[in-house]
Amino acid sequence: MSGPRSSSVGIPGTRARTRNAILNAAAKVLARDRKATLADIAKEAEVGRSTLHRYFADREELVNEVVEDSLHLIGQAVEDAALDRGEPMEALRRAVSAMVAVGDRLLFLFHDPTHFDKLEDTEPDATDLALRALIERGQADGVFDPQVAPDWIESVVWALVYSGCEAAGSGALPRHGVTEAVMRTLENGVCAR
Amino acid sequence: MSGPRSSSVGIPGTRARTRNAILNAAAKVLARDRKATLADIAKEAEVGRSTLHRYFADREELVNEVVEDSLHLIGQAVEDAALDRGEPMEALRRAVSAMVAVGDRLLFLFHDPTHFDKLEDTEPDATDLALRALIERGQADGVFDPQVAPDWIESVVWALVYSGCEAAGSGALPRHGVTEAVMRTLENGVCAR
DNA sequence: CCGCTATGGGACATTGATGTCCCAGAGTGG
DNA sequence: CCACTCTGGGACATCAATGTCCCATAGCGG
Numbered sequence: 476m477s478g479p480r481s482s483s484v485g486i487p488g489t490r491a492r493t494r495n496a497i498l499n500a501a502a503k504v505l506a507r508d509r510k511a512t513l514a515d516i517a518k519e520a521e522v523g524r525s526t527l528h529r530y531f532a533d534r535e536e537l538v539n540e541v542v543e544d545s546l547h548l549i550g551q552a553v554e555d556a557a558l559d560r561g562e563p564m565e566a567l568r569r570a571v572s573a574m575v576a577v578g579d580r581l582l583f584l585f586h587d588p589t590h591f592d593k594l595e596d597t598e599p600d601a602t603d604l605a606l607r608a609l610i611e612r613g614q615a616d617g618v619f620d621p622q623v624a625p626d627w628i629e630s631v632v633w634a635l636v637y638s639g640c641e642a643a644g645s646g647a648l649p650r651h652g653v654t655e656a657v658m659r660t661l662e663n664g665v666c667a668r
Numbered sequence: 669m670s671g672p673r674s675s676s677v678g679i680p681g682t683r684a685r686t687r688n689a690i691l692n693a694a695a696k697v698l699a700r701d702r703k704a705t706l707a708d709i710a711k712e713a714e715v716g717r718s719t720l721h722r723y724f725a726d727r728e729e730l731v732n733e734v735v736e737d738s739l740h741l742i743g744q745a746v747e748d749a750a751l752d753r754g755e756p757m758e759a760l761r762r763a764v765s766a767m768v769a770v771g772d773r774l775l776f777l778f779h780d781p782t783h784f785d786k787l788e789d790t791e792p793d794a795t796d797l798a799l800r801a802l803i804e805r806g807q808a809d810g811v812f813d814p815q816v817a818p819d820w821i822e823s824v825v826w827a828l829v830y831s832g833c834e835a836a837g838s839g840a841l842p843r844h845g846v847t848e849a850v851m852r853t854l855e856n857g858v859c860a861r
Numbered sequence: 862c863c864g865c866t867a868t869g870g871g872a873c874a875t876t877g878a879t880g881t882c883c884c885a886g887a888g889t890g891g
Numbered sequence: 892c893c894a895c896t897c898t899g900g901g902a903c904a905t906c907a908a909t910g911t912c913c914c915a916t917a918g919c920g921g
Contacts, residue, residue, distance in 0.1 A: 705878065
């Protein structure tokens with residue numbers, strides 16, 4: 476009855492805040508352990524399991540919403556990076572920096588390839604398109620290696636950013652040095668200059 | 669049941685072969701979906717669920733054995749690469765090639781960070797030591813970038829190899845081109861030469 | 862002060878995976 | 892041909908997670 480359903484329009488701030496807390500907690504917990512219980516997530520979010528169920532009927536629904544939210548956050552961050560402006564290499568740096576900034580969600584998404592599969596159903600999202608365009612622009616400008624597939628370069632970028640975020644999470648890299656490490660590797664590989 | 673099944677059932681080697689089939693199937697299935705059922709694994713291995721239970725009492729036991737087996741395979745492959753011999757860059761190429769060769773197991777291990785955690789309990793394994801030694805040797809020789817932590821370089825190598833294996837799995841890269849793509853990226857990053 | 866909403870927590874029913882047993886069939890070696 | 896081993900599959904018992912209800916209560920706004 477009167478299920479407080481519809482999206483975040485007109486909802487008292489409380490509901491949006493609780494909802495957000497649950498989404499964040501879910502992303503964090505599920506990134507660490509994909510088999511985490513709903514109870515675990517509720518605990519992390521500091522809400523009752525009942526409350527969690529009030530906001531998300533299914534586990535599936537919850538996960539889907541976290542995925543969607545994460546994609547949205549990442550997309551927003553990358554969009555703000557305005558990859559179509561400026562030198563390709565500088566734009567790439569902004570992209571990496573933006574990705575690192577939402578590292579938690581990145582870790583969450585990458586930790587479950589299943590989500591990645593669902594993503595293929597939807598239209599190619601703006602994030603990938605922007606990144607792809609940047610890569611091709613850089614290749615055309617002779618800045619990025621034109622002899623390898625844009626696909627591969629994109630994979631490399633995501634992989635290194637992911638790696639950097641994980642390294643930061645485990646303390647292997649200082650949080651502020653992630654972008655720099657990733658960029659240096661993207662520019663030079665692992666070779667001395 | 670049994671169409672073209674095992675031709676020699678009483679032979680000692682048979683048990684090992686069945687066991688191996690289960691381990692391989694488990695690695696493959698679990699790499700794709702961590703929540704896969706024991707029934708799924710049994711099906712992939714083309715054995716009955718009962719048989720699987722005869723070889724591995726627990727799900728936990730099975731997973732542990734797959735981890736151990738995978739580490740062993742990877743370790744063997746890398747050891748055969750004799751990373752302490754020859755030019756660092758050539759040795760690195762051999763390392764990458766060896767890792768790619770056991771890509772399925774790599775995908776399995778990386779898909780569940782939990783396994784990675786257990787690994788920290790044990791002594792630092794030979795694989796990491798060999799790889800680390802190679803990296804430091806290369807840095808000393810001025811071949812690898814001495815200004816970044818060996819830790820980071822190691823992460824990058826694993827990340828790119830993983831990425832390459834995944835790309836191969838999804839058809840984005842031809843299986844035989846993985847080592848080349850990874851090495852090119854390690855040598856030049858994503859920049860034009 | 863009153864009512865409304867959101868919440869937390871407990872009490873179920875349900876479901877799906879898991880682990881155990883047992884039995885009959887097939888292939889092998891003696 | 893007989894005994895033995897390994898196997899697949901079915902029949903449970905168990906268990907943990909999940910999803911549903913319901914009720915008492917705290918907080919917020921009118």
